[in-house]
Amino acid sequence: MSNTSPWIDLTGTPGQKHEEGIVVSDSHAAATHPPGLAHHFESYEQQKESSFLGMWLFLVQEVMFFGGLFCCYVIYRSLYGEAFAAASRELNVFIGALNTTVLLFSSFTMVVAVNAAKQGNRKWIVYGLLLTMLFGGIFLGVKYFEYSSKWEHHLVPGPHFEWHGEDVGRPVEIFFCLYFAMTGMHALHMVVGIGIMLWMLRPAWRGKWTPENHNFVEGFGLYWHFVDIVWIFLFPFLYLIGLAT
Amino acid sequence: MSTQDFAFTPYPDLPKSHYLNVAYGLKSWLFTTDHKRIGILYLLSITFFFALGGLYATAIRLELLTPAGDMVQPDTYNRLFTMHGILMIFFFLVPSIPAVLGNFLLPLMIGAKDVAFPRLNLASWYMYIIGATFTLYALFMGGVDTGWTFYTPFSSTYSNSYVAAVAVGIFINGFSSIFTGINFMVTIHRMRAPGLTWFRLPLFVWSHYATSLIMVLGTPVLAITIVLLAMERVFKLGFFDPALGGDPVLFQHLFWFYSHPAVYIMILPSMGVISEIIAAFSRKRIFGYKFVALASMGIAVIGFIVWGHHLFVSSQSLYAGLIFSILTMLVAVPSAVKVFNWTATLYKGSIEYSTPMFYALGFLGLFAIGGLTGVMLATIGIDVHVHDTYFVVAHFHYIMVGGALMGYLGGLHYWWPKITGRMYPGFWSHLSALIIFLGFNLTFFPQFVLGYLGMPRRYHSYPEEFQVLHILSTAGASILAVGYIIPLVYFIWSLKYGEVAGDNPWDAVGLEWQTTSPPSLHNFDEIPVVDFEPYDYVEHEPVDRPYRYSRSEA
Numbered sequence: 001m002s003n004t005s006p007w008i009d010l011t012g013t014p015g016q017k018h019e020e021g022i023v024v025s026d027s028h029a030a031a032t033h034p035p036g037l038a039h040h041f042e043s044y045e046q047q048k049e050s051s052f053l054g055m056w057l058f059l060v061q062e063v064m065f066f067g068g069l070f071c072c073y074v075i076y077r078s079l080y081g082e083a084f085a086a087a088s089r090e091l092n093v094f095i096g097a098l099n100t101t102v103l104l105f106s107s108f109t110m111v112v113a114v115n116a117a118k119q120g121n122r123k124w125i126v127y128g129l130l131l132t133m134l135f136g137g138i139f140l141g142v143k144y145f146e147y148s149s150k151w152e153h154h155l156v157p158g159p160h161f162e163w164h165g166e167d168v169g170r171p172v173e174i175f176f177c178l179y180f181a182m183t184g185m186h187a188l189h190m191v192v193g194i195g196i197m198l199w200m201l202r203p204a205w206r207g208k209w210t211p212e213n214h215n216f217v218e219g220f221g222l223y224w225h226f227v228d229i230v231w232i233f234l235f236p237f238l239y240l241i242g243l244a245t
Numbered sequence: 246m247s248t249q250d251f252a253f254t255p256y257p258d259l260p261k262s263h264y265l266n267v268a269y270g271l272k273s274w275l276f277t278t279d280h281k282r283i284g285i286l287y288l289l290s291i292t293f294f295f296a297l298g299g300l301y302a303t304a305i306r307l308e309l310l311t312p313a314g315d316m317v318q319p320d321t322y323n324r325l326f327t328m329h330g331i332l333m334i335f336f337f338l339v340p341s342i343p344a345v346l347g348n349f350l351l352p353l354m355i356g357a358k359d360v361a362f363p364r365l366n367l368a369s370w371y372m373y374i375i376g377a378t379f380t381l382y383a384l385f386m387g388g389v390d391t392g393w394t395f396y397t398p399f400s401s402t403y404s405n406s407y408v409a410a411v412a413v414g415i416f417i418n419g420f421s422s423i424f425t426g427i428n429f430m431v432t433i434h435r436m437r438a439p440g441l442t443w444f445r446l447p448l449f450v451w452s453h454y455a456t457s458l459i460m461v462l463g464t465p466v467l468a469i470t471i472v473l474l475a476m477e478r479v480f481k482l483g484f485f486d487p488a489l490g491g492d493p494v495l496f497q498h499l500f501w502f503y504s505h506p507a508v509y510i511m512i513l514p515s516m517g518v519i520s521e522i523i524a525a526f527s528r529k530r531i532f533g534y535k536f537v538a539l540a541s542m543g544i545a546v547i548g549f550i551v552w553g554h555h556l557f558v559s560s561q562s563l564y565a566g567l568i569f570s571i572l573t574m575l576v577a578v579p580s581a582v583k584v585f586n587w588t589a590t591l592y593k594g595s596i597e598y599s600t601p602m603f604y605a606l607g608f609l610g611l612f613a614i615g616g617l618t619g620v621m622l623a624t625i626g627i628d629v630h631v632h633d634t635y636f637v638v639a640h641f642h643y644i645m646v647g648g649a650l651m652g653y654l655g656g657l658h659y660w661w662p663k664i665t666g667r668m669y670p671g672f673w674s675h676l677s678a679l680i681i682f683l684g685f686n687l688t689f690f691p692q693f694v695l696g697y698l699g700m701p702r703r704y705h706s707y708p709e710e711f712q713v714l715h716i717l718s719t720a721g722a723s724i725l726a727v728g729y730i731i732p733l734v735y736f737i738w739s740l741k742y743g744e745v746a747g748d749n750p751w752d753a754v755g756l757e758w759q760t761t762s763p764p765s766l767h768n769f770d771e772i773p774v775v776d777f778e779p780y781d782y783v784e785h786e787p788v789d790r791p792y793r794y795s796r797s798e799a
Contacts, residue, residue, distance in 0.1 A: 040359035050361040050435040057427045061465045068469035068499055158481040171490040177482045
C-alpha cells in the first residue's frame with residue numbers, strides 16, 4: 001500500500017494534510033468536485049481504496065457464507081465417506097469438467113473487460129462483459145440439464161428421492177442435499193452476477209468508466225473470480241471424490 | 246472554532262441550516278443517503294420493535310405471576326418467549342447502538358462527511374425493514390414456537406408454526422448487519438481525518454470496529470445455517486435429519502458460531518459508549534486507553550472460539566467441553582480489563598452525576614454481575630446444574646439489558662443534544678434512570694435465585710414455592726416498563742420544548758462536539774485536522790455548564 005495520502009496512512013502524524021496539497025476547505029461544494037468522485041471522498045485514490053476494501057470485506061463475508069456449507073460437507077463426508085463416494089459417482093464428471101472449463105473462460109473474458117476499463121477502452125469493456133455473460137449463461141444452461149436429469153433419476157432429496165445404487169445407507173441423500181445446496185447457492189451467485197453485468201452494459205457503452213475511476217468494474221471482477229473459485233472447490237468435492245474407489 | 250469561544254454563551258436558537266431542515270417530506274427521508282438521517286430511521290424502527298418485544302415480555306411476566314398456567318395455553322406461551330427473543334435480539338439489540346448511534350456518530354467522530362458507502366448504508370435499513378416485514382407477517386399469522394434458537398429437529402420437522410417466514414426474515418435482516426459492518430470497517434480504515442491515527446480514535450470507534458468484524462465474519466454463517474433450516478423445512482431436505490444420518494447438534498454448532506459472537510455484537514458497542522461517558526463526566530483521560538481499545542479486539546477474536554459452551558449438555562465431547570470452558574473464561578479477561586480501567590478512570594476524577602453518567606455507573610455494576618455469572622456458567626460443573634434454568638435467563642439479561650440496553654440508553658442521553666440540538670428535562674431523566682436500575686434488578690435478581698433453586702426456563706407453570714420470587718420479578722418488570730415509558734415521553738417532548746443545548750453541552754472533547762448541534766448536512770464546514778490525543782480532558786478543572794437542566798429552572 002502506498003502512503004501517498006494521509007487518508008490511507010495508518011500511522012500518520014498530525015499536520016500532514018496541508019503538505020500533501022489536498023483541498024481542505026469547502027470541498028463538498030459540487031462545483032469543485034471532479035466528475036466521478038463521490039461527494040464524501042477527497043480524492044480518487046481514497047475512493048478507490050475504499051471501494052476495494054469494501055469489496056474484499058464483502059468477499060470475506062462470502063467465504064464465511066460458503067464456509068458454513070463446506071463445514072457441513074467436511075463433517076458428513078468424514079462420517080460417511082463411502083456413501084459420499086457412491087453418490088458422487090451418480091454425477092457426470094464430463095459435464096462437470098465441461099462447466100469448469102466454461103467458467104474458467106468466463107473469468108478470462110472478465111479480465112479482458114477489467115483490463116479494457118483500465119485502458120479506457122469502452123468497446124472492449126462491453127465485449128468482455130457480453131462474452132462473460134455468454135459463458136456464464138452456458139454454465140447455467142448446462143446446470144439446468146444436469147438438475148433435470150437428477151430429477152428424472154429421483155436423485156433430488158425429499159419425498160421424491162429413490163436410491164438404486166449400491167447399498168451404502170441413507171447418507172447418500174445427505175450428499176445430494178449438499179450437492180443441491182452448494183451448487184444452487186453457487187448458481188444463485190452467478191445469476192446475480194449476470195444481472196449486474198446486464199446493468200453494467202449501458203454505463204460501460206456510454207463511457208462511464210474511465211482509467212481514473214473504474215472501481216465498479218474491477219470490484220465486480222473480484223466478485224466474478226470469487227464465484228469461479230468457489231466452483232473450483234465444488235468440482236472436485238462433488239464430482240471427483242468417487243473416482244479413486 | 247474552539248471550545249472557549251462559546252463555552253459560556255447562551256444559545257438562543259438552533260443553527261440556521263442542519264441535517265434536519267435541509268429537506269422536508271417523506272421522500273427526503275426514504276431516499277436519504279445521509280448517515281445521520283439513516284441513524285434516525287433506525288432509531289424509529291428499533292424503538293417500534295423494542296416496544297413490541299416489550300409487550301411479549303409483559304405477557305410472559307403476567308403469565309408467571311401465578312404457579313398455574315392460567316393465562317395462556319402452553320403452546321401460546323412458547324410463542325410468547327420465542328417472539329420476545331427474536332424481536333429483541335435480531336430487531337432491537339443487534340442494530341441498536343451500531344445502527345443508530347454508530348451510524349450517526351462514526352463519521353462525526355472521525356471527521357468524515359459520511360460513511361464510505363452511503364447508498365449501501367440506506368440499503369442496510371431497507372434490508373432491515375424487509376426482514377422485519379417477513380417477521381411481522383409470521384407474528385400476525387401466529388408466531389413461532391421453537392425458541393429464538395431454532396433447534397432442529399423440532400424447528401425443521403415437528404414445529405407447527407411459521408418457522409420458514411421468520412427464517413427468511415432473519416436471513417434478510419442479516420444483510421443489514423453485514424452491510425453496516427462492511428461500511429463501518431471501510432469508513433474507519435479509509436475516512437479518518439488527517440492526524441487521526443488509530444490510537445487517537447475514540448474508544449467508541451474502536452468498539453465499533455471490533456463489532457463490525459464480528460458482523461462481517463459471523464452473520465453470514467447464521468445466514469447459511471438459517472437457509473439450510475428453511476430448505477430442510479420447505480423442501481423436506483435432510484441436512485440435520487437423524488433419519489438420514491444427519492446431526493441436529495451440527496445445527497447447534499453452526500447456530501452458536503454466530504449467535505455467541507452476536508452477544509459481543511450487542512455488548513461491545515455499549516462498552517464504547519460507556520468509555521465515552523465515563524471519560525466525559527470524570528473529566529479525565531481514560532485509564533489505559535490502549536488496553537481498553539485492544540480489549541475490544543480481544544473480545545471480538547476470542548468471542549469466536551467460545552461457542553461450544555452452549556453445548557455442554559448437547560452430547561459434545563467432554564474434552565471439547567473442557568477447552569470451550571477454558572476459552573470462555575479467557576474472554577472474561579479483556580472484559581475485566583475494561584471494567585478495571587473504567588473504575589480507575591473514575592478514581593479521583595471530577596465526577597458529575599449527569600443522566601448519561603447514571604446509566605454508565607449502572608452499567609458497571611450490572612455488567613460486572615452479568616459477566617461474573619458468565620464465568621460461573623463457563624464452569625462445566627455449575628453449568629450442568631443450572632443449564633436451562635432461570636439462572637441462565639438472569640445471566641444473559643444482566644448482559645443484554647443491564648449491559649447493552651443501559652449503554653444504549655446512556656448513549657442516547659449523552660448524544661441526544663447532538664442529534665436533536667435540544668436538551669431533555671434533567672429531573673425526569675435522572676428519575677427514569679433510577680427507576681430503570683431498580684426495576685431491572687428487581688426483575689432479574691430474583692431469577693438468579695429461582696434458577697439456582699431449579700426453576701427451568703421456558704415453562705409456563707411452576708411449583709408453588711417459586712411464586713414469591715416470580716411475583717417480585719413481575720413487580721420489577723412493571724417498574725421497568727414505567728422507566729422505559731418516561732424517556733419515550735420526554736424525548737418526544739424535548740423535540741419541541743427542550744432547552745436549546747448548544748454545540749457542546751457537556752463540554753466534552755472529541756470531533757463530534759466540534760460541529761454544530763444538530764450537525765450540518767456535511768457534518769463539518771472544514772474537514773478538521775486532529776492534533777490532540779483522545780480524551781484530552783484537563784483534569785480537575787471545574788466545569789461551568791452552558792446549559793440548564795430544565796426549562797422551569799431557566
